[in-house]
Amino acid sequence: MSQLQSLRGMVDLLPEQTRHWQNVEAVAREHFRRAGLEEIRTPLLEVTDLFARGIGEATDVVGKEMYSFLDRGERSCTLRPEGTASVVRAAIQHGLLSQGVQKLWYSGPMFRYERPQAGRQRQFHQIGVECLGASSARSDVETIALAWDLLADLGLTGLTLELNTLGTADDRKAYRNTLVSWLEERSDQLDADSQKRLTSNPLRILDSKNPTTQALLNDAPTLQAALSADSASRFEEVQRLLAQLSIPFTHNTRLVRGLDYYGHTAFEITSQQLGAQATVCGGGRYDGLVQQLGGPATPAVGWALGMERLLLMLDSHVNTAPDVYLVNRGDQAETAALGLARALRNAGLAVELDGSGAAFGKQFKRADRSGAPLALVLGDGEVTQGLVRVKPLLGEGEEQSLPWRDPAMDLPELLKSLGCH
Numbered sequence: 001m002s003q004l005q006s007l008r009g010m011v012d013l014l015p016e017q018t019r020h021w022q023n024v025e026a027v028a029r030e031h032f033r034r035a036g037l038e039e040i041r042t043p044l045l046e047v048t049d050l051f052a053r054g055i056g057e058a059t060d061v062v063g064k065e066m067y068s069f070l071d072r073g074e075r076s077c078t079l080r081p082e083g084t085a086s087v088v089r090a091a092i093q094h095g096l097l098s099q100g101v102q103k104l105w106y107s108g109p110m111f112r113y114e115r116p117q118a119g120r121q122r123q124f125h126q127i128g129v130e131c132l133g134a135s136s137a138r139s140d141v142e143t144i145a146l147a148w149d150l151l152a153d154l155g156l157t158g159l160t161l162e163l164n165t166l167g168t169a170d171d172r173k174a175y176r177n178t179l180v181s182w183l184e185e186r187s188d189q190l191d192a193d194s195q196k197r198l199t200s201n202p203l204r205i206l207d208s209k210n211p212t213t214q215a216l217l218n219d220a221p222t223l224q225a226a227l228s229a230d231s232a233s234r235f236e237e238v239q240r241l242l243a244q245l246s247i248p249f250t251h252n253t254r255l256v257r258g259l260d261y262y263g264h265t266a267f268e269i270t271s272q273q274l275g276a277q278a279t280v281c282g283g284g285r286y287d288g289l290v291q292q293l294g295g296p297a298t299p300a301v302g303w304a305l306g307m308e309r310l311l312l313m314l315d316s317h318v319n320t321a322p323d324v325y326l327v328n329r330g331d332q333a334e335t336a337a338l339g340l341a342r343a344l345r346n347a348g349l350a351v352e353l354d355g356s357g358a359a360f361g362k363q364f365k366r367a368d369r370s371g372a373p374l375a376l377v378l379g380d381g382e383v384t385q386g387l388v389r390v391k392p393l394l395g396e397g398e399e400q401s402l403p404w405r406d407p408a409m410d411l412p413e414l415l416k417s418l419g420c421h
Helices: 015-034 048-054 060-065 084-093 137-153 169-184 192-200 202-207 211-217 229-244 307-313 331-346 360-370 380-385 411-417
Strands: 045-047 067-070 076-079 102-111 123-132 159-165 265-271 278-285 300-306 324-329 351-353 374-379 387-392 400-403
Touching: 015 102, 015 123, 015 137, 015 307, 045 048, 045 084, 048 060, 048 076, 048 084, 084 102, 084 123, 084 300, 123 137, 123 307, 137 159, 137 229, 137 265, 137 278, 137 300, 159 229, 169 192, 169 202, 192 202, 202 211, 278 307, 300 307, 324 331, 324 360, 331 351, 331 374, 331 380, 360 374, 374 380, 380 387
Parallel strands: 324 351, 324 374
Antiparallel strands: 045 076, 067 076, 102 123, 123 300, 159 265, 265 278, 278 300, 374 387, 387 400
């Protein structure tokens, strides 16, 4: 019988990798707590129409990449390809929008059928923030600053904030007409994908990675020329507030994001930590999405970061060594060690209990590999005497024997004083 394998693009996270993920998630949760955000959890599976209406049928995500199927009730269902539409659907469905501004965050797996590569899988994971009900330029900047500070706290270096404005729907309509006319006169110079987008989603041509198309776009009309006075003023305010917070940015006039629901502020945070520029976090304002999905007109802004790509860029070292490695051998010692390990864990220490019953020499080798600063040693002789041997494993220090059954002896505190944390 052949050995079963995971599907292509669906990757297992083994314990060592999971520790790194948990470290990032813990830092993110603390930033969100300090910013007053609340966590929301939505289903992995939604009706397909949610994404067709929310993301846009002309986008690559909806047209080419979604995992969609008919369930037993003949309903078209889709594994969520992104998190924003699901969060908005939940806010509408449960009446959250009538309760004031909703500052929410989420994390979890998303699914897109695309070519797997480093930092990009078919099941991938995002951490995202959605602020529903806030309309000011200040809320844009607060949301961007939250992402910037989180990534900096995680240790990411070489960060660049790329910023643009997509204006209002009327601004984009006017610009779309101008851009399409200009591109139609040069359609023979466009790459094949851009030629298809010319009739379905022409603004996405600005985001083309084709070198020939990029060179052509250097002379293309810009959205800035189509902005209303109010839209231009709003974007100037976003830039002023970012400068006030000392967050550096670059105005990228070609930044349009890949989803149809964006308007006004759009941004990406990139890093050169892997030697080539890569987007780590992206988002922007999407004031029309709530109404588009059946809710009341509601301003909104948010972002998402990709965990897989982020983890590639971060220092892989995460200290997971136990505080104590408990070496034990003998019938009495193994029973006593179980109780001692439990007591120390309940006192706040991380204790790895060797359950092998192997010779002391082999257990000590495993203790050295664990990275623990101290080994506790229990044999039947120590149990009879009510003692435990404390053996330093890192650096200098003398081995000593301590009583551990004496109620006056606070062993956890003593161990902490010897180097445990």
